[in-house]
Amino acid sequence: MQIRLVALAMLTVLASGCVEERVVHDRPVVVERPVVRREVVEEIVAPQPPPPRVVEVEPAPRPGYLWARGYWRWTGREYVAVPGHWEVVRPGYRYVHPHYEYRNDGWHLNVGVWVNG
Numbered sequence: 001m002q003i004r005l006v007a008l009a010m011l012t013v014l015a016s017g018c019v020e021e022r023v024v025h026d027r028p029v030v031v032e033r034p035v036v037r038r039e040v041v042e043e044i045v046a047p048q049p050p051p052p053r054v055v056e057v058e059p060a061p062r063p064g065y066l067w068a069r070g071y072w073r074w075t076g077r078e079y080v081a082v083p084g085h086w087e088v089v090r091p092g093y094r095y096v097h098p099h100y101e102y103r104n105d106g107w108h109l110n111v112g113v114w115v116n117g
Helices: 002-018
Strands: 065-068 071-074 079-082 085-088 093-096 099-103 106-110 113-116
Touching: 071 106
Parallel strands: none
Antiparallel strands: 065 085, 071 079, 093 113, 099 106
């Protein structure tokens, strides 16, 4: 009986040394999605057009950055000026500044966004 236990223990030790566990990692597929311009980013509908372009002093160019112009934001009662800001340049993209578009129900704000090309 003791010989059987020793033989079983030896067999277990030998067998466990021969097993190679292969580690398999599922790697997610990474797909870069292009920046897409949405028609209306904010659903702001103003009854009258915004005032002429926001009056601000555009700063001197800065390497690696783009100045995003200020714009008028409708509060529900009036337009208030939103100051411009710096955006980090994105190679392969162009920046579309904030602007309003007229539609049947009023003036819609399209906020600044990066688009392909």
